[in-house]
Amino acid sequence: MSAAQSTAPPTPFLQTLFAFPESPSRDSRAAAMATSMSQVSTGSDVSQQHHHAGPPLQQDVIFNFINNEFCRSSSRTWMKIFDPVTQKFITRVPDSNMTEVTNAVAAADAALTTWATLPPSKRRKLILNLLVVLPQYADRITQCLCAEGGKTLRDAQAEYERGVDSIEAACAASHQMVGDHHINQMSEIHTTLEPVGVCVSITPFNFPFMIPLWSIPFALLSGNTVVLKPSEKTPSAAQILAECFWAAGFPPGVVNIVHGGPSVVDKLLAQPSVGAVSFVGSDIAGERVHDHARATRKRVQAECSAKNHGVVLADADKKKTLYAIAGGAFGSAGQRCMALSVVVLVGEARSWADDIAQLAMTLIVGSGTQPGVDMGPLITKSAKKRVEDVITAAESEGATVLLDGRDYLVPDHPEGNFVGPTILTNVQSYMTCYQEEIFGPVLCCMEVETMEEAIQLINSNRYGNGCTLFTSSPSQAQLFQKAVNVGQVGINVPVLGTVLRTGNKESFLGDHNVSGHGMWQFYTMTKTITTIWH
Structure with a gap:
């Protein structure tokens, strides 16, 4: 069976991707921006470094954000970013050098004492000010997510909203960041929660706006300063986010952003003043980050790969279940850690x-x-090839390709990185398509006789992010x-990655999960003070 071909009309190139809205900042910021406009270089030598007091105006280069300045990298290594639908050039992103990484961490370290001693209410007020600024950038953010990540407009708007939700959730929960107080006849003992220092956030390509906001607000509210290393595949959302922090009035050095690939991660982890590292990405990269951080005595939380199962009992509401499975498996083209990548059909539900x-x-x-478009492309041509190779391998291992999304043609965009919805049946647990996270629109169908067999299948899988039961x-x-040994369970709903994220087994490495109470514990150290007055 072949997947249906799309006849959607062509989309114009997003020429307004880097069009700047009217600044929401104070007059001094407007003056700074005017000054920066006269300083912007129009040359093409990317080895030159420039600093801007306001947002950069050059469209074809991604800037680092260090100490509240937008800095054009002096790196000799640059990567080009292309629209995954049209293959049109969008921008270039640097693989930042050691000097730039060191400067970013040094700026964060220098700002730490002042930021940490700021009253929590003032830190919270600045973060709430970010919520005032963000709506003025909402259109640019969603257009950026569509252009660089290939998202549908609906998915891009949802990501924007979930990012805002993350900020609001952190602010609403900030009252939980309190210590204990004990008094007896002779002594007084109390604990305080102290910041851990400079915190690094390493984020993936698939949610370049939302996922940085899972960690940054919690880190800042806790009194830490931050260095963000966004994915080199979708860097523009982080640059817009930098503008938002700048416009919201954050002090220099509190939030910094350095761009690049794995080498930049290594440079950040080598910095002795970094106290904690938050990572979301693949298991291979996550293990490397975790081990490096542990070796240098840094706190680390690494949310890694997943293989999320949906178990279907015959008594489930069939229509609602089918739509939930289709949305969970093929939404965002399967490029999300909570994608429903395996459906286990129990008993009479096998049909x-x-x-x-x-x-x-x-x-x-x-x-x-x-x-009307439901699903966009994969992020790169190499991602498309990998997904298609997994489908081919599954076929050679004995699986049946019930619905084939390989060589999927969108007539108006023949160069797009498209893979259509794919369904594999007769899948066995030893097959590559089951053992590995595919990160594409591929659903593996398995059959068992009882729910107990389905539970055993889930518990024997090396990943433990989440699963769902439809009944x-x-x-x-x-x-x-x-009975299931996973961190997140949905009943009649695929697990949402925007709520508490509590994966286990090989889906999570580190100290505390990337959500809820664990964030305060991760981003603070407990100090105990004992007092006796004679």
Whole structure:
């Protein structure tokens, strides 16, 4: 069975991607921006370094953000970013050198004492000011997510909203950041929560706006300063985010951003003044970050790969279940850590695979900026090739390709990185398609006789991010959620990555999970003070 081809009309290139809105900042910031305009170089030598007191105006280069200045990198190594739909050039991103990484960390370290001693209410007020600034950048952010990441407009808008939600959640929970106080006849003992220092956030390509905001607000509210290393595949959202922090009035050095690939991560982890590292990405990169951080006595949280299962019982609401599976498996082209990549059909539900395929065939694949499109492209040509190679390997290992998304053609965008919705049946646990995270629109279908067999399958998988049970039986749901060994469980809903993220097994490495109470524990150290007055 072949996936249906999209006939969505072509999308115009987003020429307004880097158009700047009217600054929401004070007059002094407007004056600084005017000064910076006269300093912008129009030359093409990317080895030259320039600093701007305001947002950069040059469109074809991504700038680092160090000590509240937008700095054009002096690196000799640059990477080009292309629209995954049209392959049109968007911008260049530097692989920042050691001097630039050191400067970013030094700026954060220099700002630490003043920021940490600022009353928590004032730190919170600045972060709330970010919520005032962000709406003025919302259109640019969503356009950027569509152009660089290939997202549908609906997904891009949802990412923007979830990023804002993350800021609001951190501010709302800031009252939890308190110590203890004990008094007896002779002594007084109390604890305080102190910042850990300079915190590094390493974030992936698939949610370049939202995921930095999972960690940065918590780190800042805790009195830490931050260096963000965004993905080199989707760097522009971080540059816009830098403008938002600048416009919101954050002091120099509190938030810094350095761009680049794995070498920049290594340079950051080698910095002795870095106290904590937060990472979201693949298991291979996550293990490397975790081990390096541990070796240099840094705190680390690494949210890694996943293989999320959806278990379907025959008593589930069929229509709602089919739509939930299709959305969980193929939303964002499967490029998310909470994608529903395996469906386990139990007993009489084994016949539902054909129904899932029929629904998947109705999904419209194309440019995300076009109305009605359900699924965009993969991030790069290499990502497309890898996903197609996994499908081919599954076929050679004995799986059946029920719905084939390889060689998917979107007529108006033949150069796009498109893979159509793909469904594999007769999948066995030894197959590559089951053992590895695919990170594409591929759903593996497996069949078992009982829910207990499904639970055993989930528990034997090396990943433990999340799973879902579809059923109309509360008693079965109770048994399931108690028995499965994963960090997140959904009942009749695919687990949402925007709520608490509590993965386990090989899906998470480190000290505290990337959400909730664990964030305050991760970003603070407990100090105990004992006092006796004679």
